[in-house]
Amino acid sequence: MTEVYVVGTDMIKFGRFPDRTVPQLGAEAALMALDDAGLTIHDMQALYCGNLYEASNMPGQRVLREIGQTGIPVVNCANACATGATAFREGFAAIKAGMYDVVLCVGVEQMGKGLLGGGGGGSGIPTEGLLGSGTMPSVFAHVGMEHTRNHGTTFEQFAKVSVKNHHHSTLNPKAMYQIETPLQEVMGAEMISYPNTKLMCSVNVDGSAAAVLASESAAKRLGLMGRAVRVRASAMTSDPYTPRNLVMPDFNAVTRLAAKQAYEQAGIGPEDVNLVELHDCFATAEIVHYENLGLCADGEGGRMIDEGETALGGRVPVNVSGGLLSKGHPLGATGIANIYEVTTHLRGEAGKRQVEGARIGLTHVVGMGSACAIHVLEKVN
Amino acid sequence: MPEAESAKPLPVVSFLKIPEDGEPYLEGYKCGACGEVFLGERLVCAACGARNKMATVRLADKGTLYNFTVVHRNFPGVPVPFISAIVDLEGGGTLKGNLVDMVPSPEAIKFDMPVNVVFRDAGRKDKDGNSYLAYFFTPAS
Numbered sequence: 001m002t003e004v005y006v007v008g009t010d011m012i013k014f015g016r017f018p019d020r021t022v023p024q025l026g027a028e029a030a031l032m033a034l035d036d037a038g039l040t041i042h043d044m045q046a047l048y049c050g051n052l053y054e055a056s057n058m059p060g061q062r063v064l065r066e067i068g069q070t071g072i073p074v075v076n077c078a079n080a081c082a083t084g085a086t087a088f089r090e091g092f093a094a095i096k097a098g099m100y101d102v103v104l105c106v107g108v109e110q111m112g113k114g115l116l117g118g119g120g121g122g123s124g125i126p127t128e129g130l131l132g133s134g135t136m137p138s139v140f141a142h143v144g145m146e147h148t149r150n151h152g153t154t155f156e157q158f159a160k161v162s163v164k165n166h167h168h169s170t171l172n173p174k175a176m177y178q179i180e181t182p183l184q185e186v187m188g189a190e191m192i193s194y195p196n197t198k199l200m201c202s203v204n205v206d207g208s209a210a211a212v213l214a215s216e217s218a219a220k221r222l223g224l225m226g227r228a229v230r231v232r233a234s235a236m237t238s239d240p241y242t243p244r245n246l247v248m249p250d251f252n253a254v255t256r257l258a259a260k261q262a263y264e265q266a267g268i269g270p271e272d273v274n275l276v277e278l279h280d281c282f283a284t285a286e287i288v289h290y291e292n293l294g295l296c297a298d299g300e301g302g303r304m305i306d307e308g309e310t311a312l313g314g315r316v317p318v319n320v321s322g323g324l325l326s327k328g329h330p331l332g333a334t335g336i337a338n339i340y341e342v343t344t345h346l347r348g349e350a351g352k353r354q355v356e357g358a359r360i361g362l363t364h365v366v367g368m369g370s371a372c373a374i375h376v377l378e379k380v381n
Numbered sequence: 382m383p384e385a386e387s388a389k390p391l392p393v394v395s396f397l398k399i400p401e402d403g404e405p406y407l408e409g410y411k412c413g414a415c416g417e418v419f420l421g422e423r424l425v426c427a428a429c430g431a432r433n434k435m436a437t438v439r440l441a442d443k444g445t446l447y448n449f450t451v452v453h454r455n456f457p458g459v460p461v462p463f464i465s466a467i468v469d470l471e472g473g474g475t476l477k478g479n480l481v482d483m484v485p486s487p488e489a490i491k492f493d494m495p496v497n498v499v500f501r502d503a504g505r506k507d508k509d510g511n512s513y514l515a516y517f518f519t520p521a522s
Binding site for chain 1: 391394395400417419420427428432447448449450451452453454455456459460461463465466469475476477478479487492503504505506507508509511513516
Protein backbone atom coordinates (compact mmCIF):
# COMPACT_ATOMS: atom_id res chain seq x y z
CA MET A 1 0.00 0.00 0.00
CA THR A 2 1.11 3.53 -0.70
CA GLU A 3 2.37 5.91 1.94
CA VAL A 4 0.03 8.85 2.59
CA TYR A 5 1.27 12.42 3.00
CA VAL A 6 -0.16 15.68 4.26
CA VAL A 7 0.82 18.04 1.43
CA GLY A 8 -1.21 21.07 2.44
CA THR A 9 -2.92 22.17 5.64
CA ASP A 10 -4.17 25.28 7.40
CA MET A 11 -6.76 26.53 9.86
CA ILE A 12 -8.55 29.80 10.44
CA LYS A 13 -7.98 31.70 13.67
CA PHE A 14 -10.57 30.26 16.02
CA GLY A 15 -13.15 32.74 17.33
CA ARG A 16 -16.82 33.60 17.34
CA PHE A 17 -18.33 34.30 13.94
CA PRO A 18 -22.11 34.38 14.39
CA ASP A 19 -22.60 36.26 11.12
CA ARG A 20 -20.94 33.55 9.03
CA THR A 21 -22.14 30.08 8.04
CA VAL A 22 -20.67 26.60 8.38
CA PRO A 23 -20.06 26.35 4.61
CA GLN A 24 -18.33 29.76 4.58
CA LEU A 25 -16.06 28.83 7.48
CA GLY A 26 -15.27 25.43 5.98
CA ALA A 27 -14.56 26.97 2.59
CA GLU A 28 -12.09 29.43 4.07
CA ALA A 29 -9.94 26.71 5.63
CA ALA A 30 -10.29 24.53 2.51
CA LEU A 31 -8.98 27.30 0.27
CA MET A 32 -6.13 28.03 2.70
CA ALA A 33 -5.09 24.36 2.70
CA LEU A 34 -5.28 24.21 -1.10
CA ASP A 35 -3.13 27.34 -1.28
CA ASP A 36 -0.66 25.79 1.15
CA ALA A 37 -0.32 22.83 -1.22
CA GLY A 38 -0.34 25.04 -4.34
CA LEU A 39 -3.29 23.05 -5.70
CA THR A 40 -6.90 23.87 -6.65
CA ILE A 41 -10.24 22.19 -6.12
CA HIS A 42 -9.83 20.73 -9.63
CA ASP A 43 -6.97 18.58 -8.32
CA MET A 44 -9.14 17.06 -5.56
CA GLN A 45 -10.69 13.64 -6.19
CA ALA A 46 -12.88 13.48 -3.07
CA LEU A 47 -13.91 15.58 -0.08
CA TYR A 48 -14.26 14.29 3.47
CA CYS A 49 -16.07 16.79 5.65
CA GLY A 50 -16.28 16.66 9.42
CA ASN A 51 -19.11 18.63 11.03
CA LEU A 52 -21.28 17.60 13.96
CA TYR A 53 -24.14 20.02 14.49
CA GLU A 54 -25.25 20.26 10.84
CA ALA A 55 -24.44 16.65 10.00
CA SER A 56 -27.89 15.97 8.58
CA ASN A 57 -27.66 18.97 6.30
CA MET A 58 -24.90 18.05 3.81
CA PRO A 59 -22.17 20.39 5.07
CA GLY A 60 -19.50 19.02 2.69
CA GLN A 61 -21.58 19.63 -0.42
CA ARG A 62 -22.35 23.13 0.84
CA VAL A 63 -18.61 23.77 1.27
CA LEU A 64 -18.12 22.74 -2.38
CA ARG A 65 -20.74 25.29 -3.47
CA GLU A 66 -18.44 27.92 -1.97
CA ILE A 67 -15.21 26.68 -3.57
CA GLY A 68 -16.20 24.84 -6.78
CA GLN A 69 -18.80 22.16 -7.54
CA THR A 70 -16.59 19.75 -9.42
CA GLY A 71 -18.84 16.73 -8.91
CA ILE A 72 -16.40 14.79 -6.71
CA PRO A 73 -17.73 12.39 -4.08
CA VAL A 74 -18.39 13.94 -0.68
CA VAL A 75 -18.49 11.99 2.57
CA ASN A 76 -19.96 13.80 5.57
CA CYS A 77 -18.65 12.56 8.91
CA ALA A 78 -20.07 12.99 12.41
CA ASN A 79 -18.41 11.31 15.38
CA ALA A 80 -18.80 13.64 18.38
CA CYS A 81 -15.50 15.32 19.27
CA ALA A 82 -13.65 12.86 17.02
CA THR A 83 -15.54 14.20 13.98
CA GLY A 84 -12.65 16.05 12.30
CA ALA A 85 -10.17 13.24 12.90
CA THR A 86 -12.71 10.81 11.45
CA ALA A 87 -12.95 12.83 8.23
CA PHE A 88 -9.15 12.93 8.03
CA ARG A 89 -8.92 9.19 8.59
CA GLU A 90 -11.53 8.47 5.90
CA GLY A 91 -9.42 10.41 3.42
CA PHE A 92 -6.32 8.57 4.57
CA ALA A 93 -8.04 5.19 4.20
CA ALA A 94 -9.27 5.98 0.67
CA ILE A 95 -5.75 6.81 -0.49
CA LYS A 96 -4.34 3.76 1.29
CA ALA A 97 -6.92 1.64 -0.52
CA GLY A 98 -5.84 3.07 -3.84
CA MET A 99 -9.19 4.67 -4.65
CA TYR A 100 -7.79 8.20 -4.99
CA ASP A 101 -4.43 9.99 -5.22
CA VAL A 102 -5.32 13.39 -3.80
CA VAL A 103 -8.19 14.25 -1.44
CA LEU A 104 -9.35 17.17 0.68
CA CYS A 105 -10.38 16.84 4.33
CA VAL A 106 -12.23 19.69 6.02
CA GLY A 107 -13.36 20.04 9.64
CA VAL A 108 -15.71 22.86 10.58
CA GLU A 109 -18.02 23.81 13.43
CA GLN A 110 -20.10 26.69 14.66
CA MET A 111 -20.80 26.53 18.39
CA GLY A 112 -23.09 28.39 20.72
CA LYS A 113 -21.96 29.43 24.17
CA GLY A 114 -22.59 27.58 27.39
CA LEU A 115 -22.80 24.09 28.83
CA LEU A 116 -22.85 21.05 26.59
CA GLY A 117 -24.40 17.71 27.47
CA GLY A 118 -26.79 16.98 30.31
CA GLY A 119 -29.70 15.72 28.25
CA GLY A 120 -32.79 14.22 29.83
CA GLY A 121 -33.28 10.59 30.79
CA GLY A 122 -36.13 9.83 28.46
CA SER A 123 -38.79 10.11 31.15
CA GLY A 124 -41.36 12.84 31.49
CA ILE A 125 -39.08 15.17 33.43
CA PRO A 126 -35.50 16.31 32.88
CA THR A 127 -33.07 14.30 34.99
CA GLU A 128 -30.04 16.60 34.89
CA GLY A 129 -29.23 17.55 38.47
CA LEU A 130 -31.71 14.98 39.74
CA LEU A 131 -29.87 11.75 38.87
CA GLY A 132 -26.38 13.21 38.99
CA SER A 133 -24.94 15.37 36.25
CA GLY A 134 -24.26 14.64 32.60
CA THR A 135 -22.91 18.02 31.56
CA MET A 136 -19.51 17.85 29.91
CA PRO A 137 -17.73 19.63 32.81
CA SER A 138 -19.26 17.09 35.21
CA VAL A 139 -18.47 14.06 33.05
CA PHE A 140 -14.83 15.15 32.87
CA ALA A 141 -14.80 16.10 36.54
CA HIS A 142 -15.67 12.46 37.21
CA VAL A 143 -12.78 11.46 34.91
CA GLY A 144 -10.40 13.56 36.98
CA MET A 145 -11.81 12.42 40.30
CA GLU A 146 -11.22 8.81 39.28
CA HIS A 147 -7.55 9.75 38.82
CA THR A 148 -7.62 11.45 42.21
CA ARG A 149 -9.12 8.33 43.71
CA ASN A 150 -6.48 6.07 42.14
CA HIS A 151 -3.40 8.28 42.35
CA GLY A 152 -4.12 11.18 44.69
CA THR A 153 -3.97 13.79 41.92
CA THR A 154 -4.77 17.25 43.30
CA PHE A 155 -6.93 20.18 42.23
CA GLU A 156 -3.72 22.20 41.89
CA GLN A 157 -2.14 19.66 39.53
CA PHE A 158 -5.20 19.69 37.29
CA ALA A 159 -5.19 23.50 37.37
CA LYS A 160 -1.55 23.57 36.22
CA VAL A 161 -2.67 22.07 32.91
CA SER A 162 -4.68 25.21 32.22
CA VAL A 163 -1.81 27.47 33.25
CA LYS A 164 0.45 25.65 30.79
CA ASN A 165 -1.95 25.53 27.85
CA HIS A 166 -3.04 29.14 28.24
CA HIS A 167 0.65 30.09 28.32
CA HIS A 168 1.26 28.11 25.13
CA SER A 169 -1.56 29.92 23.38
CA THR A 170 0.17 33.26 23.90
CA LEU A 171 2.60 32.00 21.24
CA ASN A 172 -0.14 30.94 18.82
CA PRO A 173 -1.79 33.75 16.85
CA LYS A 174 -4.52 31.34 15.66
CA ALA A 175 -5.69 30.51 19.19
CA MET A 176 -8.95 32.00 20.48
CA TYR A 177 -7.13 33.46 23.50
CA GLN A 178 -3.58 34.72 24.01
CA ILE A 179 -3.81 35.42 27.73
CA GLU A 180 -1.63 34.19 30.60
CA THR A 181 -3.65 32.67 33.45
CA PRO A 182 -1.59 32.29 36.65
CA LEU A 183 -2.34 29.35 38.94
CA GLN A 184 -4.21 31.46 41.49
CA GLU A 185 -6.45 32.81 38.75
CA VAL A 186 -7.23 29.34 37.39
CA MET A 187 -7.96 27.90 40.85
CA GLY A 188 -9.89 31.00 41.90
CA ALA A 189 -12.11 31.12 38.83
CA GLU A 190 -15.77 30.16 39.12
CA MET A 191 -16.10 26.50 40.11
CA ILE A 192 -18.15 24.65 37.49
CA SER A 193 -17.87 20.97 38.50
CA TYR A 194 -15.16 20.21 41.05
CA PRO A 195 -12.26 20.22 40.29
CA ASN A 196 -12.91 21.94 36.94
CA THR A 197 -13.16 25.73 37.23
CA LYS A 198 -14.28 27.89 34.35
CA LEU A 199 -10.66 28.34 33.20
CA MET A 200 -10.24 24.55 33.16
CA CYS A 201 -13.03 24.09 30.58
CA SER A 202 -12.36 24.25 26.85
CA VAL A 203 -13.65 27.22 24.95
CA ASN A 204 -16.71 26.88 22.71
CA VAL A 205 -15.62 28.65 19.53
CA ASP A 206 -16.29 28.60 15.81
CA GLY A 207 -13.52 27.31 13.62
CA SER A 208 -12.36 25.33 10.65
CA ALA A 209 -9.26 23.48 9.52
CA ALA A 210 -8.38 21.53 6.41
CA ALA A 211 -5.77 19.17 5.04
CA VAL A 212 -4.85 17.94 1.56
CA LEU A 213 -3.69 14.31 1.50
CA ALA A 214 -1.77 12.68 -1.34
CA SER A 215 -0.37 9.29 -2.21
CA GLU A 216 3.41 9.01 -2.58
CA SER A 217 3.25 8.93 -6.36
CA ALA A 218 0.95 11.96 -6.50
CA ALA A 219 3.05 13.93 -4.02
CA LYS A 220 6.14 13.27 -6.14
CA ARG A 221 4.36 13.96 -9.44
CA LEU A 222 3.06 17.27 -8.09
CA GLY A 223 6.46 18.21 -6.68
CA LEU A 224 5.11 18.42 -3.12
CA MET A 225 7.52 16.20 -1.20
CA GLY A 226 9.57 19.15 0.06
CA ARG A 227 7.11 20.12 2.81
CA ALA A 228 5.22 16.82 2.93
CA VAL A 229 4.59 15.08 6.24
CA ARG A 230 4.04 11.32 6.31
CA VAL A 231 1.02 9.84 8.10
CA ARG A 232 2.66 6.93 9.87
CA ALA A 233 -0.38 5.69 11.74
CA SER A 234 -4.12 6.19 11.81
CA ALA A 235 -5.92 4.34 14.58
CA MET A 236 -9.55 4.52 15.57
CA THR A 237 -11.47 2.69 18.27
CA SER A 238 -14.90 2.56 19.84
CA ASP A 239 -15.24 2.06 23.56
CA PRO A 240 -14.56 -1.54 24.56
CA TYR A 241 -16.76 -2.78 27.39
CA THR A 242 -15.42 -1.95 30.83
CA PRO A 243 -17.24 -1.98 34.17
CA ARG A 244 -19.09 1.34 34.83
CA ASN A 245 -18.59 2.37 31.16
CA LEU A 246 -22.31 2.74 30.52
CA VAL A 247 -22.75 5.05 33.51
CA MET A 248 -19.40 6.86 33.54
CA PRO A 249 -17.94 7.02 30.02
CA ASP A 250 -14.51 5.37 30.06
CA PHE A 251 -12.21 7.56 27.98
CA ASN A 252 -9.16 5.66 29.20
CA ALA A 253 -9.82 2.22 27.71
CA VAL A 254 -10.83 3.63 24.33
CA THR A 255 -7.66 5.75 24.19
CA ARG A 256 -5.34 2.99 25.38
CA LEU A 257 -6.65 0.64 22.71
CA ALA A 258 -6.13 3.25 19.98
CA ALA A 259 -2.67 4.17 21.29
CA LYS A 260 -1.55 0.56 21.23
CA GLN A 261 -2.71 0.22 17.62
CA ALA A 262 -1.15 3.53 16.57
CA TYR A 263 2.26 2.72 18.03
CA GLU A 264 2.18 -0.72 16.43
CA GLN A 265 1.28 0.73 13.03
CA ALA A 266 3.98 3.36 13.28
CA GLY A 267 6.55 0.92 14.60
CA ILE A 268 7.51 3.34 17.37
CA GLY A 269 6.98 3.75 21.09
CA PRO A 270 5.79 6.74 23.07
CA GLU A 271 9.43 7.62 23.86
CA ASP A 272 9.93 8.42 20.16
CA VAL A 273 7.24 11.13 20.10
CA ASN A 274 8.50 14.74 20.09
CA LEU A 275 5.19 16.54 20.53
CA VAL A 276 1.56 15.70 21.21
CA GLU A 277 -1.73 17.46 20.59
CA LEU A 278 -4.18 15.61 22.85
CA HIS A 279 -7.81 16.04 23.82
CA ASP A 280 -7.73 18.54 26.70
CA CYS A 281 -11.45 19.29 26.55
CA PHE A 282 -11.09 19.83 30.30
CA ALA A 283 -7.93 20.19 32.36
CA THR A 284 -8.71 16.91 34.12
CA ALA A 285 -8.63 15.05 30.81
CA GLU A 286 -5.09 16.04 29.88
CA ILE A 287 -3.48 14.33 32.87
CA VAL A 288 -5.27 11.02 32.35
CA HIS A 289 -4.29 11.02 28.69
CA TYR A 290 -0.57 11.41 29.52
CA GLU A 291 -0.86 7.94 30.95
CA ASN A 292 -3.30 6.58 28.36
CA LEU A 293 -0.89 7.57 25.58
CA GLY A 294 2.07 6.08 27.44
CA LEU A 295 3.88 9.42 27.82
CA CYS A 296 4.52 8.38 31.43
CA ALA A 297 3.79 5.42 33.66
CA ASP A 298 0.40 5.04 35.35
CA GLY A 299 0.17 7.36 38.33
CA GLU A 300 2.90 9.67 37.02
CA GLY A 301 0.60 12.17 35.30
CA GLY A 302 0.53 14.58 38.22
CA ARG A 303 4.29 14.53 38.53
CA MET A 304 4.62 15.14 34.79
CA ILE A 305 2.71 18.41 34.98
CA ASP A 306 4.47 19.42 38.23
CA GLU A 307 7.90 19.00 36.64
CA GLY A 308 7.05 20.78 33.40
CA GLU A 309 7.77 17.76 31.21
CA THR A 310 4.83 18.59 28.95
CA ALA A 311 5.50 22.33 28.66
CA LEU A 312 7.20 23.82 25.61
CA GLY A 313 10.90 23.04 26.14
CA GLY A 314 10.07 19.98 28.26
CA ARG A 315 10.67 16.31 27.50
CA VAL A 316 7.49 15.89 25.42
CA PRO A 317 5.57 19.14 24.90
CA VAL A 318 1.80 18.65 24.96
CA ASN A 319 -0.69 21.04 23.41
CA VAL A 320 1.78 23.74 22.42
CA SER A 321 -1.03 25.18 20.29
CA GLY A 322 -2.84 26.14 23.48
CA GLY A 323 -4.99 23.04 23.24
CA LEU A 324 -8.73 22.91 23.36
CA LEU A 325 -8.54 24.84 26.63
CA SER A 326 -7.18 28.01 25.04
CA LYS A 327 -6.99 27.60 21.27
CA GLY A 328 -10.64 26.55 21.46
CA HIS A 329 -12.71 23.50 20.64
CA PRO A 330 -14.94 23.77 17.56
CA LEU A 331 -15.90 20.08 17.69
CA GLY A 332 -15.75 19.09 14.03
CA ALA A 333 -12.66 21.21 13.33
CA THR A 334 -10.58 20.11 16.30
CA GLY A 335 -9.20 16.87 14.88
CA ILE A 336 -7.88 18.52 11.73
CA ALA A 337 -6.62 21.57 13.61
CA ASN A 338 -4.47 19.10 15.58
CA ILE A 339 -3.09 17.77 12.30
CA TYR A 340 -2.31 21.34 11.21
CA GLU A 341 -0.47 22.04 14.45
CA VAL A 342 1.72 18.94 14.40
CA THR A 343 2.42 19.27 10.66
CA THR A 344 3.50 22.87 11.18
CA HIS A 345 6.05 21.80 13.81
CA LEU A 346 7.37 18.93 11.69
CA ARG A 347 7.86 21.44 8.86
CA GLY A 348 9.76 23.71 11.25
CA GLU A 349 7.28 26.53 10.60
CA ALA A 350 5.72 27.00 14.04
CA GLY A 351 7.49 30.25 14.87
CA LYS A 352 7.78 31.16 18.57
CA ARG A 353 6.19 27.94 19.76
CA GLN A 354 8.32 25.67 17.54
CA VAL A 355 9.28 22.37 19.18
CA GLU A 356 12.92 22.28 18.13
CA GLY A 357 14.03 19.28 16.13
CA ALA A 358 10.59 17.67 16.08
CA ARG A 359 10.50 14.62 13.83
CA ILE A 360 7.48 12.67 15.10
CA GLY A 361 4.22 14.07 16.43
CA LEU A 362 0.99 12.51 17.67
CA THR A 363 -2.58 13.78 17.57
CA HIS A 364 -5.37 12.44 19.76
CA VAL A 365 -9.06 13.15 20.05
CA VAL A 366 -11.82 11.36 21.87
CA GLY A 367 -15.51 11.81 21.28
CA MET A 368 -17.99 10.89 23.98
CA GLY A 369 -20.05 7.88 23.16
CA SER A 370 -17.19 6.96 22.46
CA ALA A 371 -14.69 7.29 19.63
CA CYS A 372 -10.94 7.74 19.83
CA ALA A 373 -8.71 8.66 16.90
CA ILE A 374 -4.94 8.84 17.01
CA HIS A 375 -2.63 9.86 14.17
CA VAL A 376 1.14 9.69 14.12
CA LEU A 377 2.86 12.11 11.73
CA GLU A 378 6.51 12.08 10.69
CA LYS A 379 8.83 14.63 9.14
CA VAL A 380 10.05 13.43 5.73
CA ASN A 381 12.92 15.73 4.83
CA MET B 382 -55.49 19.33 40.28
CA PRO B 383 -56.59 17.09 43.17
CA GLU B 384 -56.47 14.08 40.82
CA ALA B 385 -52.85 14.71 39.89
CA GLU B 386 -51.79 15.28 43.47
CA SER B 387 -53.34 12.07 44.71
CA ALA B 388 -52.22 9.98 41.74
CA LYS B 389 -49.49 7.42 42.18
CA PRO B 390 -46.05 8.83 41.26
CA LEU B 391 -44.40 7.63 38.07
CA PRO B 392 -40.88 6.15 38.03
CA VAL B 393 -38.22 8.64 36.92
CA VAL B 394 -36.41 5.94 34.93
CA SER B 395 -37.67 2.67 33.49
CA PHE B 396 -35.49 0.55 35.81
CA LEU B 397 -37.06 2.04 38.94
CA LYS B 398 -39.91 -0.33 39.83
CA ILE B 399 -42.85 0.64 42.03
CA PRO B 400 -44.75 -2.53 43.06
CA GLU B 401 -48.42 -2.29 43.98
CA ASP B 402 -47.74 -3.86 47.37
CA GLY B 403 -44.17 -3.21 48.42
CA GLU B 404 -41.23 -0.90 48.52
CA PRO B 405 -39.74 0.62 45.36
CA TYR B 406 -36.54 -0.93 44.05
CA LEU B 407 -34.10 -0.75 41.14
CA GLU B 408 -34.13 -3.52 38.57
CA GLY B 409 -31.06 -4.70 36.71
CA TYR B 410 -30.40 -7.26 34.05
CA LYS B 411 -27.74 -9.86 34.76
CA CYS B 412 -25.95 -11.87 32.09
CA GLY B 413 -26.18 -15.61 32.72
CA ALA B 414 -22.97 -16.18 30.77
CA CYS B 415 -20.52 -13.67 32.28
CA GLY B 416 -22.38 -12.31 35.31
CA GLU B 417 -22.22 -8.63 34.35
CA VAL B 418 -25.10 -6.52 35.69
CA PHE B 419 -26.73 -3.73 33.67
CA LEU B 420 -29.32 -1.09 34.40
CA GLY B 421 -32.40 -1.39 32.25
CA GLU B 422 -33.68 -4.00 29.87
CA ARG B 423 -31.42 -5.47 27.19
CA LEU B 424 -31.32 -8.56 25.00
CA VAL B 425 -27.59 -8.97 24.39
CA CYS B 426 -24.74 -8.64 26.87
CA ALA B 427 -22.53 -5.63 26.07
CA ALA B 428 -19.66 -7.23 27.97
CA CYS B 429 -19.52 -10.70 26.39
CA GLY B 430 -22.00 -10.58 23.51
CA ALA B 431 -24.10 -13.50 24.79
CA ARG B 432 -27.66 -13.56 23.47
CA ASN B 433 -30.80 -14.47 25.38
CA LYS B 434 -28.93 -14.90 28.65
CA MET B 435 -30.31 -11.83 30.39
CA ALA B 436 -32.43 -12.23 33.51
CA THR B 437 -33.89 -9.56 35.74
CA VAL B 438 -32.30 -9.04 39.12
CA ARG B 439 -33.34 -6.86 42.04
CA LEU B 440 -30.48 -4.47 42.71
CA ALA B 441 -29.20 -3.83 46.21
CA ASP B 442 -30.18 -0.71 48.11
CA LYS B 443 -26.66 -0.40 49.53
CA GLY B 444 -23.37 0.39 47.88
CA THR B 445 -20.12 2.34 48.07
CA LEU B 446 -19.15 5.67 46.57
CA TYR B 447 -16.82 5.13 43.61
CA ASN B 448 -16.64 8.69 42.32
CA PHE B 449 -18.16 12.13 42.80
CA THR B 450 -18.06 15.74 41.71
CA VAL B 451 -19.64 18.78 43.30
CA VAL B 452 -21.60 20.65 40.64
CA HIS B 453 -21.74 24.42 41.06
CA ARG B 454 -22.87 25.53 37.60
CA ASN B 455 -25.74 23.90 35.76
CA PHE B 456 -28.64 24.81 33.52
CA PRO B 457 -31.10 27.50 34.63
CA GLY B 458 -33.60 26.14 37.13
CA VAL B 459 -31.40 23.29 38.39
CA PRO B 460 -30.58 23.91 42.07
CA VAL B 461 -26.84 24.03 42.81
CA PRO B 462 -24.58 23.01 44.40
CA PHE B 463 -25.27 19.28 44.36
CA ILE B 464 -23.18 16.14 44.45
CA SER B 465 -23.14 13.98 41.32
CA ALA B 466 -22.14 10.54 42.58
CA ILE B 467 -21.26 7.21 41.00
CA VAL B 468 -22.02 4.27 43.24
CA ASP B 469 -21.12 0.59 42.97
CA LEU B 470 -24.06 -1.42 44.33
CA GLU B 471 -23.52 -4.48 46.47
CA GLY B 472 -23.83 -7.55 44.29
CA GLY B 473 -23.26 -5.69 41.03
CA GLY B 474 -24.47 -2.69 39.07
CA THR B 475 -23.14 0.86 38.94
CA LEU B 476 -25.42 3.86 39.14
CA LYS B 477 -25.11 7.63 38.83
CA GLY B 478 -27.26 9.84 40.99
CA ASN B 479 -27.37 12.68 43.49
CA LEU B 480 -25.73 12.14 46.88
CA VAL B 481 -27.93 14.03 49.35
CA ASP B 482 -28.22 14.69 53.09
CA MET B 483 -24.61 15.83 53.33
CA VAL B 484 -22.59 18.99 52.83
CA PRO B 485 -21.65 19.41 49.13
CA SER B 486 -17.99 19.94 49.89
CA PRO B 487 -15.17 17.83 48.41
CA GLU B 488 -13.49 17.69 51.82
CA ALA B 489 -16.54 16.09 53.41
CA ILE B 490 -16.99 13.36 50.82
CA LYS B 491 -14.88 10.20 50.98
CA PHE B 492 -14.23 7.67 48.25
CA ASP B 493 -15.62 4.24 49.16
CA MET B 494 -17.94 5.64 51.83
CA PRO B 495 -20.99 3.39 52.30
CA VAL B 496 -24.25 4.77 50.96
CA ASN B 497 -27.89 3.76 50.90
CA VAL B 498 -30.22 4.01 47.94
CA VAL B 499 -33.40 5.83 48.95
CA PHE B 500 -36.54 6.70 47.03
CA ARG B 501 -38.10 10.13 47.30
CA ASP B 502 -40.27 12.51 45.34
CA ALA B 503 -38.28 13.99 42.46
CA GLY B 504 -39.39 17.53 43.26
CA ARG B 505 -40.23 18.06 39.60
CA LYS B 506 -43.51 17.49 37.76
CA ASP B 507 -44.16 16.99 34.09
CA LYS B 508 -46.39 19.27 32.04
CA ASP B 509 -49.45 17.20 32.92
CA GLY B 510 -48.81 17.65 36.65
CA ASN B 511 -47.63 14.07 37.27
CA SER B 512 -45.30 13.46 40.20
CA TYR B 513 -42.21 11.28 39.86
CA LEU B 514 -40.38 9.01 42.24
CA ALA B 515 -36.58 9.25 41.98
CA TYR B 516 -33.67 7.44 43.60
CA PHE B 517 -31.00 9.22 45.68
CA PHE B 518 -27.95 8.21 47.65
CA THR B 519 -27.54 9.04 51.34
CA PRO B 520 -24.58 8.45 53.67
CA ALA B 521 -25.05 5.06 55.34
CA SER B 522 -23.42 5.80 58.65
